[in-house]
Amino acid sequence: xxxxxxxxxxxxxxxxxxxxxxxxxxxxxxxxxxxxxxxxxxxxxxxxxxxxxxxxxxxxxxxxxxxxxxxxxxxxxxxxxxxxxxxxxxxxxxxxxxxxxxxxxxxxxxxxxxxxxxxxxxxxxxxxxxxxxxxxxxxxxxxxxxxxxxxxxxxxxxxxxxxxxxx
Amino acid sequence: xxxxxxxxxxxxxxxxxxxxxxxxxxxxxxxxxxxxxxxxxxxxxxxxxxxxxxxxxxxxxxxxxxxxxxxxxxxxxxxxxxxxxxxxxxxxxxxxxxxxxxxxxxxxxxxxxxxxxxxxxxxxxxxxxxxxxxxxxxxxxxxxxxxxxxxxxxxxxxxxxxxxxxxxxxxxxxxxxxxxxxxxxxxxxxxxxxxxxxxxxxxxxxxxxxxxxxxxxxxxxxxxxxxxxxxxxxxxxxxxxxxxxxxxxxxxxxxxxxxxxxxxxxxxxxxxxxxxxxxxxxxxxxxxxxxxxxxxxxxxxxxxxxxxxxxxxxxxxxxxxxxxxxxxxxxxxxxxxxxxxxxxxxxxxxxxxxxxxxxxxxxxxxxxxxxxxxxxxxxxxxxxxxxxxxxxxxxxxxxxxxxxxxxxxxxxxxxxxxxxxxxxxxxxxxxxxxxxxxxxxxxxxxxxxxxxxxxxxxxxxxxxxxxxxxxxxxxxxxxxxxxxxxxxxxxxxxxxxxxxxxxxxxxxxxxxxxxxxxxxxxxxxxxxxxxxxxxxxxxxxxxxxxxxxxxxxxxxxxxxxxxxxxxxxxxxxxxxxxxxxxxxxxxxxxxxxxxxxxxxxxxxxxxxxxxxxxxxxxxxxxxxxxxxxxxxxxxxxxxxxxxxxxxxxxxxxxxxxxxxxxxxxxxxxxxxxxxxxxxxxxxxxxxxxxxxxxxxxxxxxxxxxxxxxxxxxxxxxxxxxxxxxxxxxxxxxxxxxxxxxxxxxxxxxxxxxxxxxxxxxxxxxx
Ligand SMILES: [Zn+2]
Numbered sequence: 013x014x015x016x017x018x019x020x021x022x023x024x025x026x027x028x029x030x031x032x033x034x035x036x037x038x039x040x041x042x043x044x045x046x047x048x049x050x051x052x053x054x055x056x057x058x059x060x061x062x063x064x065x066x067x068x069x070x071x072x073x074x075x076x077x078x079x080x081x082x083x084x085x086x087x088x089x090x091x092x093x094x095x096x097x098x099x100x101x102x103x104x105x106x107x108x109x110x111x112x113x114x115x116x117x118x119x120x121x122x123x124x125x126x127x128x129x130x131x132x133x134x135x136x137x138x139x140x141x142x143x144x145x146x147x148x149x150x151x152x153x154x155x156x157x158x159x160x161x162x163x164x165x166x167x168x169x170x171x172x173x174x175x176x177x178x179x
Numbered sequence: 180x181x182x183x184x185x186x187x188x189x190x191x192x193x194x195x196x197x198x199x200x201x202x203x204x205x206x207x208x209x210x211x212x213x214x215x216x217x218x219x220x221x222x223x224x225x226x227x228x229x230x231x232x233x234x235x236x237x238x239x240x241x242x243x244x245x246x247x248x249x250x251x252x253x254x255x256x257x258x259x260x261x262x263x264x265x266x267x268x269x270x271x272x273x274x275x276x277x278x279x280x281x282x283x284x285x286x287x288x289x290x291x292x293x294x295x296x297x298x299x300x301x302x303x304x305x306x307x308x309x310x311x312x313x314x315x316x317x318x319x320x321x322x323x324x325x326x327x328x329x330x331x332x333x334x335x336x337x338x339x340x341x342x343x344x345x346x347x348x349x350x351x352x353x354x355x356x357x358x359x360x361x362x363x364x365x366x367x368x369x370x371x372x373x374x375x376x377x378x379x380x381x382x383x384x385x386x387x388x389x390x391x392x393x394x395x396x397x398x399x400x401x402x403x404x405x406x407x408x409x410x411x412x413x414x415x416x417x418x419x420x421x422x423x424x425x426x427x428x429x430x431x432x433x434x435x436x437x438x439x440x441x442x443x444x445x446x447x448x449x450x451x452x453x454x455x456x457x458x459x460x461x462x463x464x465x466x467x468x469x470x471x472x473x474x475x476x477x478x479x480x481x482x483x484x485x486x487x488x489x490x491x492x493x494x495x496x497x498x499x500x501x502x503x504x505x506x507x508x509x510x511x512x513x514x515x516x517x518x519x520x521x522x523x524x525x526x527x528x529x530x531x532x533x534x535x536x537x538x539x540x541x542x543x544x545x546x547x548x549x550x551x552x553x554x555x556x557x558x559x560x561x562x563x564x565x566x567x568x569x570x571x572x573x574x575x576x577x578x579x580x581x582x583x584x585x586x587x588x589x590x591x592x593x594x595x596x597x598x599x600x601x602x603x604x605x606x607x608x609x610x611x612x613x614x615x616x617x618x619x620x621x622x623x624x625x626x627x628x629x630x631x632x633x634x635x636x637x638x639x640x641x642x643x644x645x646x647x648x649x650x651x652x653x654x655x656x657x658x659x660x661x662x663x664x665x666x667x668x669x670x671x672x673x674x675x676x677x678x679x680x681x682x683x684x685x686x687x688x689x690x691x692x693x694x695x696x697x698x699x700x701x702x703x704x705x706x707x708x709x710x711x712x713x714x715x716x717x718x719x720x721x722x723x724x725x726x727x728x729x730x731x732x733x734x735x736x737x738x739x740x741x742x743x744x745x746x747x748x749x750x751x752x753x754x755x756x757x758x759x760x761x762x763x764x765x766x767x768x769x770x771x772x773x774x775x776x777x778x779x780x781x782x783x784x785x786x787x788x789x790x791x792x793x794x795x796x797x798x799x800x801x802x803x804x805x806x807x808x809x810x811x812x813x814x815x816x817x818x819x820x821x822x823x824x825x826x827x828x829x830x831x832x833x834x835x836x837x838x839x840x841x842x843x844x845x846x847x848x849x850x851x852x853x854x855x856x857x858x859x860x861x862x863x864x865x866x867x868x869x870x871x872x873x874x875x876x877x878x879x880x881x882x883x884x885x886x887x888x889x890x891x892x893x894x895x896x897x898x899x900x901x902x903x904x905x906x907x908x909x910x911x912x913x914x915x916x917x918x919x920x921x922x923x924x925x926x927x928x929x930x931x932x933x934x935x936x937x938x939x940x941x942x943x944x945x
Binding site: 166 | 920
């Protein structure tokens with residue numbers, strides 16, 4: 013039931029049915045370059061219910077996060093989805109990241125990813141399409157801390173990529 | 180040393196703190212681009228309708244539209260029909276040849292242009308039903324069917340429909356003070372607001388076959404005619420909401436006999452439509468100030484779900500001085516009420532919800548309504564109506580006078596997440612709050628979304644915090660206060676620091692903004708919250724905000740009326756704040772760029788030595804002077820650190836001994852440390868610099884330099900700080916109250932922060 017509800021909301025409501033107030037569709041991805049470890053550390057926070065619906069729509073209708081009922085191999089799906097939707101280019105080259113794991117925190121799932129062996133960053137490009145396939149109003153906030161520069165950007169379906177240059 | 184060179188030297192000393200100005204080769208003039216320039220170019224000239232103070236002027240007028248309506252709901256076919264008589268009063272000094280009537284339902288019509296202005300793309304994955312609807316189905320029959328438009332004697336009136344606007348020709352022009360009465364007969368198919376969207380419509384419950392209706396913008400409504408817009412007949416595209424004149428309403432609504440209904444206005448035939456038991460419970464509710472009393476219980480509502488009565492009942496509602504009318508009706512509705520004291524009046528807080536809203540709704544809806552009325556009344560004026568209703572409707576959040584619909588549905592097993600719970604409380608507070616903005620302080624929503632959404636979201640934040648304090652049980656154990664997502668400064672940082680291609684100034688028509696929610700709700704609410712907490716202070720802000728609300732209640736304000744009133748009532752020049760926050764997309768970023776530490780010395784420092792050399796001045800020619808020596812520079816001696824101020828400078832000691840009595844010397848300050856602190860401002864917005872000086876003895880001091888510090892240099896300013904304590908560190912905006920988008924330059928020395936990544940990685944990988 014819930015699945016149908018969300019998908020209907022997504023696919024049938026254009027912004028014209030925007031009511032006076034609506035629910036928030038937001039994710040937060042924090043990216044930090046730790047130079048002495050040559051590591052780019054990434055934490056993505058997504059709402060459990062939105063994320064669950066996205067995975068269900070794509071992979072399996074019974075996927076569930078959290079507690080006793082958590083689907084056993086849910087990490088595989090999380091990894092697949094995130095690697096599909098989050099792309100990072102460092103110095104112009106696509107970077108591979110390792111999926112470290114995830115943890116649930118009441119309404120939120122935190123996913124931990126890492127890019128290792130990063131000697132230096134002159135340019136950094138992040139494309140974050142998480143949940144854009146499901147929710148038209150989704151906004152993905154990306155906060156970066158690279159070479160002692162902090163940046164916050166909101167990525168939206170019309171503008172899903174941010175490019176940072178450091179020289 | 181001759182007089183002349185001494186004069187030159189004093190001049191040099193005076194200009195010590197002034198930066199050398201480089202003149203570029205191609206010199207050019209410029210207009211006044213100072214950020215503190217008054218808004219004469221942006222504001223219209225005050226006139227007899229609207230005063231320079233921001234108050235309604237001596238010739239202020241507004242039109243009046245009174246309605247008498249008979250409405251019939253056909254539940255079986257989900258159709259609604261009505262016959263309405265409008266009496267329109269022309270209070271304007273202008274002669275009117277025609278009237279404009281709004282037909283909002285036509286936005287849903289087959290020939291609506293709304294879908295055509297949307298760009299679209301092929302979605303990579305879709306559910307079959309959504310795909311079918313998008314690509315395979317004919318649009319549904321929606322929109323108004325206007326059967327007749329007639330004058331008082333029943334003669335047809337010439338009229339023309341341009342999409343969502345209908346022009347009605349007047350038999351003879353209306354002069355000032357004239358009234359004109361005419362009637363419209365109409366019907367339309369009601370939309371399923373869950374499947375088709377929309378601010379009103381019905382939700383269908385397949386399990387019991389019932390519908391719950393939330394009905395609004397359901398009748399042809401008069402447009403606003405005003406001194407600023409003439410006729411506000413900008414089309415309803417679906418986003419920008421409504422502009423409506425005030426008037427009195429008498430509405431009879433006929434629905435199935437087993438429905439429970441409520442709407443805008445006094446229910447004048449309560450005894451006819453309530454059972455005896457309901458009347459008794461209602462009387463009890465009027466005396467219950469601490470908890471809601473059920474008028475219709477869940478058991479009774481569940482029994483009614485099975486009824487499908489063929490008989491009908493007519494509910495009669497009468498409202499005075501409202502700008503709109505809405506109602507909700509269903510046999511599924513549970514109904515509860517409690518009383519809340521507002522000023523010397525008792526107001527009824529009311530909730531209507533299907534059982535699907537429980538257990539959340541019976542617990543919190545009515546309490547949230549009551550608490551909202553108290554908070555908003557404190558911030559503005561006493562809620563003037565006799566009731567406020569919160570109706571539960573899936574995925575809705577929409578306001579009308581005295582009634583609103585709100586989302587927040589538990590799972591089928593009655594459990595709910597924090598997001599659903601706080602979402603439900605937040606939306607109720609928001610929509611009930613809309614009674615004040617724009618239902619009473621009746622701004623033009625079609626043009627300025629932020630005037631109602633922004634102001635309302637700002638007060639919503641205050642009301643949510645009140646609600647959390649009043650009902651700690653409403654909060655989850657880990658929350659110390661209500662987790663408001665709009666209002667606190669730092670919540671708007673990602674938006675304001677984001678891509679400039681997708682940000683529009685607040686002063687933009689809603690239809691043309693990117694990120695509507697951030698633009699029209701979040702940013703103005705945050706701007707006002709910062710203005711209140713950080714720039715003006717609560718006392719000045721609250722008085723002025725209240726003054727605005729009171730000046731414009733039951734009237735039609737414009738943005739300028741708000742901006743002007745806030746200044747008029749506070750003696751606080753805010754043109755710079757409006758200009759920056761409302762007219763531009765600039766952001767806040769202020770940092771501490773550089774800190775230099777100085778000691779006092781009686782030996783000429785490098786600066787003076789250079790002058791002496793250039794002009795051939797000998798040391799003994801110099802008059803006694805106080806020199807400042809930077810720590811670590813060639814003039815610096817470690818011994819300076821140990822000595823007191825006067826020990827370090829003989830000329831200073833002599834001057835004090837010669838010019839101050841022993842009594843006066845006692846009260847003289849003797850700072851030991853001298854700092855030159857340079858602040859930078861990479862952000863375009865001018866804001867006060869909030870600085871926390873932390874001293875080595877563990878104490879600290881917070882100083883706020885008003886925004887005007889940036890008036891002569893928009894990029895960089897510095898301050899000489901004399902202190903008897905040594906500064907250990909400096910923090911800018913230590914409480915994150917300015918929405919500073921980059922905090923990496925906010926501290927000296929620069930801070931390194933820890934994140935929780937490594938911790939998690941260790942936990943996982945051991
Ligand atoms: Zn609103």
